[in-house]
Amino acid sequence: MNQTELTRVALFPIPGVVAFPGTIVPLHVFEPRYRSMINESVQANRMIAVCHTRKVIRPAPKQNDITVALNSNQATYQPCGTFSAGYCEILEVLDDGRLHVSIEMVKRLTLVDEVQTLPYRIVDARELIDQDVGEAHAALQVSVNNRLINIVGGQNPALARMLQQQEWQNQSAAKFSFRIFQFLKFDPDLMQELLEMQNIGERLKLIDQLLSEPG
Numbered sequence: 001m002n003q004t005e006l007t008r009v010a011l012f013p014i015p016g017v018v019a020f021p022g023t024i025v026p027l028h029v030f031e032p033r034y035r036s037m038i039n040e041s042v043q044a045n046r047m048i049a050v051c052h053t054r055k056v057i058r059p060a061p062k063q064n065d066i067t068v069a070l071n072s073n074q075a076t077y078q079p080c081g082t083f084s085a086g087y088c089e090i091l092e093v094l095d096d097g098r099l100h101v102s103i104e105m106v107k108r109l110t111l112v113d114e115v116q117t118l119p120y121r122i123v124d125a126r127e128l129i130d131q132d133v134g135e136a137h138a139a140l141q142v143s144v145n146n147r148l149i150n151i152v153g154g155q156n157p158a159l160a161r162m163l164q165q166q167e168w169q170n171q172s173a174a175k176f177s178f179r180i181f182q183f184l185k186f187d188p189d190l191m192q193e194l195l196e197m198q199n200i201g202e203r204l205k206l207i208d209q210l211l212s213e214p215g
Contacts, residue, residue, distance in 0.1 A: 006125065009125060010048045013079040014027075015055075016052065020084055021108050022178045023105050024182065025105060027102075029100075030098045038101055046122075049109060052079075052080045053080065079111070082110050082111075082195055110125055132199050132200050144207050147211040152183070177203045177207070180207065193206075
């Protein structure tokens with residue numbers, strides 16, 4: 001991909017949610033501005049990015065104005081600058097307008113510029129590319145996969161069987177290091193750190209270490 005090429009996405013900041021390429025994020029969307037974001041993005045065939053947030057302490061607004069309130073809310077929880085984005089499918093529209101949706105993440109992006117702030121953010125972002133693509137990481141991939149199988153085997157035999165299938169085991173280390181987060185969750189800040197890593201080997205080493213720790 002040309003490093004100067006930008007992707008325009010709608011940004012859905014959700015505290016504690018870190019999404020990875022190759023995973024599917026189900027969401028229950030109830031806030032009106034984000035319902036609008038979903039509907040308008042689907043109509044425009046625009047990708048939606050879901051990102052973790054960092055809390056920022058700001059003084060409360062002094063005037064009772066919806067614009068100020070929206071700005072205050074968006075300023076209080078600032079979106080992380082690296083996130084994943086994909087195309088949204090609306091699964092169900094409830095009688096009161098709430099939505100059940102599914103977003104299949106296809107790209108990992110880094111924010112470059114905000115082009116719209118209200119009522120929801122639209123940003124230009126650049127794809128974040130791993131720097132060690134093509135290097136051999138097979139041993140680490142096998143180790144991580146085996147550790148996960150050992151952890152889930154007793155509680156979820158069906159998942160353990162899926163993790164042993166050739167189709168799963170034969171995928172590239174790069175895809176594996178992201179797709180594993182369809183089944184694996186750590187502390188959100190730690191997952192954000194993993195998402196931002198641009199080295200597949202380092203990402204797999206950290207996952208392997210975390211899975212090897214007791215408890």
